[in-house]
Structures are given as structure tokens and as C-alpha cells.
Amino acid sequence: MATDASDAAGDGEGDEPPAAYETLLDQYRRVTNVREAGGLLSWDQQVMMPEGGTPARSQQLSTLSSVSHDLLTDDAVGSALDELDAAELTAERAAVVREIRREYERADAVPAELVEEMSTTSSEALSAWEEAKAESDFETFAPYLEKHVELKREYAEHVDPDRDAYEVLFEDFEPCLSLERAESILADIRETLVPMIEEIRASEVDLTTDAFTSLGTYPADDQEALCRDALSTLGYPWDRGRLDTASHPFSTGTTFDARVTTRFDEADPLGSLLSTIHEFGHATYTLGLPDEHYGSPLGQDRDLSVHESQSRLWENHVGRSQAFWESFLPTVAEHFPQAESVTPREAYETANQVYEDNLIRVEADELTYHLHIVIRFEIERALIAGDLDVAEVPAVWNDKYEEYLGIRPENDAEGCLQDIHWSHGNFGYFPTYSLGSAMAAQLYAAIEDDVGADALDEGVREGDFETLHEWLTDNVHRHGARYETDELVERATGEPFTADAFVEYVTDKYGSLYDLDSV
Template sequence: MTAYSELAGHFGRIAALSNAVGILQWDSDVMMPKGAAETRAESMALLHVLRHGLVTEPRIGDWLARAEDDATLGAWEKANLREIRRIWTVETALPAALVEASSKAVSACEMRWRQARADSDFAGLLPFLSEVLNLQRQIGQAKGEKLGLPAYDALLNDYEPGGSAARIDALFDDLAAFLPGFTREVMEVQARRPALEPLEGPFPAETQRALGLRLMAALGYDFERGRLDISTHPFCGGADNDVRITTRYDEGDFTKALMGVLHETGHALYEQGRPQAYLNQPVGAARGMSVHESQSLLMEMQACRSRPFLAFATPLMRDAFAGSGPAWDSEAMWRRYTRVEPGFIRVDADEVTYPAHIILRYRLEKALIADAMPLAELPAAWNEGMASLLGVAVPNDRLGCLQDIHWPSGGWGYFPTYSLGAMTAAQLFDAACRAEPGILPGIGRGDFAPLVGWLRANIHGKGSLLSTDALLTEATGRPLDASVFKAHLRRRYLEEV
């Protein structure tokens, strides 16, 4: 057996283990009775230990060294070796004591955070969050030494391989200069339009589910390799060939769950479209979180909040819920789904104001990891940032710097991928529509095959063959910049009707 085959076999077993973890995580969020939490945590911890053991086996280093000298390998195999070496380098970078300390600090901080958020009590969280931050800094430094990267970039690379703060700074500075003035303009245009009439419910969950399934099918979701279920926090998870999405239904407002399902379907189409021949290999994985988020936002923001899609989908909504009157007009639905409203909470933000939430978090976490700002100053810095980027006055930390679980749970370096994803989505959708004239008319009649066909060929089917930059350059002719996203926003939100 060649060294490459040994590696492929070994990482196939790792994938089999990761797939087990994926289904158990889904079960924890969707099915598990609450009395099983502790037992489940033990199973998950054990599987993570077993997985870490498999990924850090010393013989991987020997196999890699031999396989990298193998002149017979093709492009996919070489890219697979590159990905395996990256994963192996990162996973072997951390001393076990640091992993354990971080895991304990995160558990304690997450638990404290739930109370601190409810009480708007940043001071109570501070010692816990400080411990997490301190350990994240050490983790970033340890990984950074192995990867030749600054600490923040090393953390970022867990979610966005190849990403760098220098690159993000340029993109986000561009957006940050554009958004505040643009948002004011949008609000003025919006203020000149008549008020939206309410959609009168109730909207039974079963009907919402049926409509969601109908639209998932229109987008091309493969129900033989996935499911739609309910969870408190919607997500796309599961395993290879078993890509499950979730939502939660509000019987007083169907619009959020419906668009949420379309968002998760975008993630799921990426997962279902990864290359079958390398599905259980690192090179067959999704390219990174910004590309992943681009796939959900391309479906949600670019395709499904567009006039053509809503002209197709609004009658289906009206029929499903027996709606009538001007609120159920497709233009009214488009205005509802493109409404802009600066607010305090990221997860409730619209397409225009969302990046401001992200830019703020990115700048703060970068400064904190670099030790360029004391953690105790976070609330003040947060509130200043919200005032200058969004023009809102944050009344308390519950609606401010305590709202997200990412930092308490050790997810430092994740935030920027949301807005990188939004920009990537705009650039990809623009290129797709130029390359394939059938895409926009298809969306207008609920036929996503032309769009998904283009995405399969240019994104989904490529897995991790290319770097994020190369993937985007091959698909759109150039690396990511903010211009197409800005043009999209201007076109959608400033065009008077």
C-alpha cells in the first residue's frame, strides 16, 4: 500500500468517526431528552478524544513525508495531502494541558454567560471571559508558531484556512466607510414608502413545514440524503450523505422560519454537492466558513429575497395560509423581506446593517487577542462602535457585548466569516448570472437547476481542491473585494419604486 493510500484510509476512518459525531450532535439538538445530557456529554467527549488521537498519530507524519515525494499523484491527491498536512499541523500544535485548560474554561464561561446575559452583568462574566481570552491567545500563539502566522490569523485559520487579518482589514475598512452613509440613504428611501400592512396569522407550524419542504425541493435539496426538523437554534448539520437542517416555527410569523429554511438549504446544497469521490477525505470538505456562509447567503439574500423569487413564492405562501389583501402582494412581500432597521442584535439584523455588527466584533476580538485593549473596556468600546457604525445607543450589555455565545464558547476568529460570506455570495451570484443567463429566469419560476448547476460546477464539486482565493478567482475572475456586494446593496435598496 502506498503512503497516500494509507493516509486516505486513515482519514476515511476519521471521517467515519466525524460522521458519528455529527449525527450525535444533531440528535443532542433535535431529539435528545434532557435527562440524557450528561451521558451524552461523556459520549461526545470520548469520541472527540478518539478523533484527536487518530488525527495526531505520529505515523501520519511519516506517511505525509513519503506521500509528498510521490510523483504519481494527481491534483486532487496533492490537494488532499496539503489539507491533511494542514489539519495534522494544527491538531498537533497544542499541548494536551492547553486543550484541557481551554475546554474547562469554556465550559465554565458558557455556563456563567447564560446568567450574565440574563442579568446584563458584564462584571460577573469578566474573570471567566478573561480566562477564555487568555487561553485563546495562547492557542493562537501555539498554532501560529507552527503555521508561521500571527495569533489572530492562526485562530481565524481554523474557520477560514488562508485567511488573514490584513486582508480582512482592507475589505472591512472599505465596507465600514461605505455602510453608515449608505444605511442613512436607505432609511430615507424606505421612509418615503407607505407602511407595511401586517400579515394576519396564525400560521400553523405544520403548514409552515409543508411550505418549507416545497421550497427546499424547488432549490434542489435531496431528501434522500437529509431531513428537515425543529431545534431551538436553526442549523445545518449531520453527516456525509445525511445533511440535516433545522428551523423553529413561530405561529404568529411564518416569514422568519421560511427564510431560515432557505438559508439552511443553501448550506445543505453545498454539503450535498461536495465531490462524492472525495467525500470522506479532507480535500472533499467544504472550503471554509466564508465559502459556506456564501452558499447560504447566496440562496437567502441573493436569490430568495429577490423580486423574481418572491413573485414566484408569494402566491405559494398566500395559498398555504389562505392569505388575502395587499399584505400578500408579492411586491409587499419583497418590501417585507428587504426591510432595513438598525438595531442592537446581530441575529435579527438585515442584510444592510449586518456587516456593521460583524466589523465591530472583528475589530474588537482582534484587539483583544493582540492585547491591545483591556477586556474590561469591552462594553464601552462596543457601545462606541455601535454608535459610530450603526448610529444606535446600546442601552445595556445584554443588548450589547453579552449577546453572542461565540466569545464565551471559545469561538474567536469566527465572526468575520459571516460578512466575508455575504460579500462572496454577491460576487458569486453576479458571476453566475453573467455566465448562465438561464439562472434569473429560472429563479422567477422556482427552477433553481441552472443556479445549482453552476454552483455544483464552480463551488460545491470543488470541495477543498483550491484555496478560497483561487476558488473565487476561478469562479468570478478575481479575488474577493467589496465592490459587487456594495453594487448589489445599492441596486436593491436605493432603486426607487
């Protein structure tokens, strides 16, 4: 989409800002630096820290969380915001003030002692979750989950005692879309997918579903080398990032240092490859934020829905496309000679099979993935509302998997302990995965309209992702948090954010794959 004149001209950036604005931005840069230091310590805890390091790490992270909170709620920030109430500001500076004000008002409502306690609990809960998952023992993790629920209710009560607590928590990850609006988009996704999945399972089409898993094992070291080649092919700048392993894949960092992690299953190389591509999407968004605005909201991501749109776009619209497999399959065969017999079509079908019996969200196919999200969404809403006791989580989880997916976990590790999010106290995060998928489809459709679907496909087929990178950087990444979610999406695509493009995308793609009557 074309940029507007204020974007091209820098929005009056050369004008001298008010002194209060400079004070505000200087203080916020300090907040950012403390937060990023905490993020690096958290990355280390999940990737490299020795098992015995938790007691000290929990104190370190708690202290940094408290320092960040104190800096953000300092009287100087409140005074500067008051002074800027009536100031005439450029659009960019007004956006900076808007975003800092939102954070300040939220943080100022919460006692520092509660912030520290939440951080300490998160650090301790992570180790407990890792142990509980390894032993498939929910009772080991349950006391920490119970503490998180208690603390998050208290947190929401401080922020806004007159609103639903889960709605308040959701705003930590998606501040610009109401929960009601999000639920409407999620409902459109559900209403499309449930009958589609049923029709697919009744289909007589026989896709290739084991093109790789039927060919032997894939050593982790060789999978790591393959993932590194994939990152290089996609355009990951190694001087600003790194690849490591973690019990739950994630990406973290800044525009100068955005790291990705993955994990390996020696029976199936697709899991680590698609996971790596997913985390690359997060990292390339972070790396695409403007360097010159580091420390300012203009140098920060918009929100989790936008962040997830980038990871889901790269994972699903690129990594699961036939064009990608036509390009990348020879690289797979270089690392794993047993895959030389696999055709691009077989790899494409395997990457897009709709599973009958998958229990693990991060290994789910593109469609049933969203039912995994629905289950988590319903459980965590009930936990925060007080309608579900922590002790009941494993049984309710298993019942919902049987109801929605027709399968039942045999143990806690493949059931309610599989995700890391609740160990961090991240209630309200899960809906952003499905919202991000809807947004990814809308963005990708706009890219196809702008550059041509055939031209975009040909670029992927040739392993040339420059056009895709440039479009996403120009229309999404470089704006940071300047625009709120709806405006960002509408500027990029010409339409408000809806599930319409996602519905069209999955209907066309899976209708063709499975020869569905609905197409």
C-alpha cells in the same frame, strides 16, 4: 465557467497512488468519522438533548475531540507526509496532501490535554449560554467566556507564538486568505455601506415594511410547514436531511446527511423563512460535495468564507429577490390566508427594508447586517489581544451599537448574548459572514454572465432552481478543498476574489429601491 481537462478526465485517478498516500488517506478517513460523530452529538445537544444531559455530553465530546486529535497527529501520519514530500502526485492527490499537512502541522503543535479542555469548556459553555440568554444575565456566561479566551490564547501560542493570536484563530475558519487580505475586503464593504445606509435613512422613499407583521400572528407549527415547503421548492433532498428548531439556527452534517435548523417568531414569518433559506444554502453546499470523496479533503468544504457564500447567496440573491416572491408568495398565502392581500412587490420591499432599529444580527437587513459583524469582530479581537476584559463586554457592546447603529440594547439577551459562537469558543468566525456575502455576489454575477441574468431570473420566478444548483455544484461544490480560496473563486468567476461585485450589487439594488442619488 468551463472545466479544465484535468477536471474532466479525473486527474489521473486510475493511476496507482504511493503506499504512503493510501496510509495517509486511510488515517484521515478515521479522523473525519470521529469528527462527524462529534458533530452529530453536538447537533443533538442543541436540538434534542434533555437539559440535564450536559455533564455526560461534555465528556463524550471531549473524548471524541481527543481521539480525533490523536489520530490526526499519529506518527503514521507524520511518516506518510514525510515520504510524500518528494513524491510525484497528481494535482488532486497533491491537494489532499497539502490539506492534511496543514491540519497535521497545526494539530501536532497543540497538546492533546488542551484540545480536551477546549472541547469540555465548549460543551459546558453552551448550556451556560442558553441559561444566560434565557435569563438575560451575562454574569452566568462570563466565567465560560473568560475560560474560552484564556484557552484560545494558549492554543494560538502553541500554533505560532510569533504571530498575532487572533490571526492564528482566524485561520481555523479561513486558512487560505490572510487576515490582512480579509480586512481589506471588509474595509471595502464598510466604506460602501456606511454612507449608503445614511443616505437610505435620509431618503423620502416610503417602502412597504410591514406587509406581513401588520396582518396578525403566524403560529409556529404553520411556519414550520411553510419552511418545509420552501426547502422542498428549493430542492432539499429529505432523504439526506431534516428540519428542526434550535435557539440559534445552524446547519451541520455530511454529504449524506446535512441537517438544518430554524426558529420562529409568531409575529413575523419572514425571520424563520429567510433563516431556513440561509441554512439551506449551507446544507446544499455540504450535499453537493462528491460522495465518492467522503472522508478526504476532496469531499470537504473549502472554508467558512466559501460556506457562507452559499448561504448568503441563497438567502439574499434568491430569497430576497422579487422573482422569488412572485413564485413563492402563493405558497405563503396557502399557509396564512391573511397574506392573500400581499403583493409580490410588497413582499419584496418588506424583505429588503433597511431597518432603523434592529438589534439582532440574524434578523438584520442585508446592509446593516455587516455593521453587526464589525462590532463582533472588533470586540473579539480586543478580547483575544487582552485589550478588553470579559466583564466589560456588555458595556462595550452596547456602546458600539449606539455608535454604529444608533440604537442601544436594553438587556444582555438582545445584546452580547444573542449569538452562540462565543459559547463554542469560535473567535475568528464572524468575519467570514461578510466575506461570504462578498463572495456570493461575485459568484452570482458569474452565474448571470454564464446563463443570462434574465434566464436565471425567470427560473427563480418559475420555482425552477436546477440551473442554479448545477452551476454551483459544477463550479464550487464538487471541488471540495481541492483548490485554495482565491483559485476556487477565480476558476468559478474568472476574477480574483474582491468586494467589487458586492459593491455593484448593493449599489444597484438599493439605489433602485430607495432612489439614491449615488446610482
